[in-house]
Amino acid sequence: MGLVQRVIEEAGISTLCVNMVPDYSRAYGFPRVAALEYPFSLTLGRPGDREGQLQVIRAALQALTEIQEPGGVVHLPFEWPEDPTTGDIHPPEPSPIAKLIRQGKVPNPVEVLGQGRWRSVDAILRKGRKLAAAAD
Amino acid sequence: MPAKVVEGKVVDSYRFSGPAAKIMRQAIPQEPQYDCIPWTPLKKPLRECRVALLTTAGISLKTDVPFDMERERQNPLWGDPSFRKIPHWVTEKDIEVNHIHIKADYLYQDLNVALPLQRFQELAQLGEIGALVPTHYSIMGYNTDPTELVCTSAPQIAAGMKAEEVDVAFLVPV
Numbered sequence: 001m002g003l004v005q006r007v008i009e010e011a012g013i014s015t016l017c018v019n020m021v022p023d024y025s026r027a028y029g030f031p032r033v034a035a036l037e038y039p040f041s042l043t044l045g046r047p048g049d050r051e052g053q054l055q056v057i058r059a060a061l062q063a064l065t066e067i068q069e070p071g072g073v074v075h076l077p078f079e080w081p082e083d084p085t086t087g088d089i090h091p092p093e094p095s096p097i098a099k100l101i102r103q104g105k106v107p108n109p110v111e112v113l114g115q116g117r118w119r120s121v122d123a124i125l126r127k128g129r130k131l132a133a134a135a136d
Numbered sequence: 137m138p139a140k141v142v143e144g145k146v147v148d149s150y151r152f153s154g155p156a157a158k159i160m161r162q163a164i165p166q167e168p169q170y171d172c173i174p175w176t177p178l179k180k181p182l183r184e185c186r187v188a189l190l191t192t193a194g195i196s197l198k199t200d201v202p203f204d205m206e207r208e209r210q211n212p213l214w215g216d217p218s219f220r221k222i223p224h225w226v227t228e229k230d231i232e233v234n235h236i237h238i239k240a241d242y243l244y245q246d247l248n249v250a251l252p253l254q255r256f257q258e259l260a261q262l263g264e265i266g267a268l269v270p271t272h273y274s275i276m277g278y279n280t281d282p283t284e285l286v287c288t289s290a291p292q293i294a295a296g297m298k299a300e301e302v303d304v305a306f307l308v309p310v
Binding site: 023 | 137138139140141142143144145146147148149150151152154155159164165166167168169170172173174175176177178179182185188190192208209212213236237238239240242243245246248249250252255256258259264265275277278282283285286287289290291293294295297298302303304305306307308309310
């Protein structure tokens with residue numbers, strides 16, 4: 001998401017990314033982040049909880065106006081009321097890659113999934129910029 | 137229901153991660169992977185800004201070709217890097233969620249948890265933002281090789297937003 005955010009920001013649009021994994025934003029340079037400790041699949045709050053969703057959105061929009069430098073992160077103060085181990089926040093069955101990892105069939109997942117492929121991310125971004133410039 | 141507020145909270149990136157996701161997230165490099173961060177200052181007050189939404193929930197219209205979950209099942213290291221346009225008027229009954237890493241039920245109950253079209257329409261009616269533009273976007277958030285996402289999908293999304301004179305893009309991952 002953050003890499004897409006960078007492309008949109010570079011196109012001249014101010015961007016704000018709500019982000020449950022701010023470790024990503026530090027590594028990949030998301031322009032503006034509202035960090036939020038809510039479960040995956042329930043990013044802005046419970047279904048039907050209009051008040052709670054608006055509260056998060058308004059706080060994120062405030063972060064957008066307050067962040068004055070590239071890479072700024074505001075940690076939103078909201079606390080999910082349930083214990084992560086009891087909440088029903090996972091898909092009905094583990095994703096294909098999660099199954100492989102659990103079965104031990106990805107011997108070095110960190111290398112396979114992450115740094116090996118993503119290490120060249122800056123080069124990918126440069127390539128994207130060249131393509132964008134050529135399209136203008 | 138008002139959210140519980142804890143002043144001074146620092147977000148734990150891993151509180152809600154399952155065991156496999158924790159391993160995947162160890163793949164995040166410690167060192168910055170960029171030479172600079174793009175920056176477009178906010179040019180006007182929010183109450184005058186035109187806003188577009190982007191979600192990673194893998195949402196498609198029922199009339200769209202869905203994101204390719206079958207190919208990911210065949211090759212778990214692959215994730216569909218394409219994108220879909222989502223008009224501002226859609227509701228839960230118009231969409232499908234093609235994302236096998238999340239619990240999609242919540243989005244079928246209330247799209248606003250990941251694509252808050254109604255909430256932003258309300259903010260526009262209250263005058264807190266200028267307008268919600270006609271077109272919004274979805275990608276699917278699992279991707280181990282970002283090349284096509286960054287070089288093909290993202291520039292098209294940015295161009296679509298520029299064509300609708302978007303001032304602010306609000307991004308919601310799942």
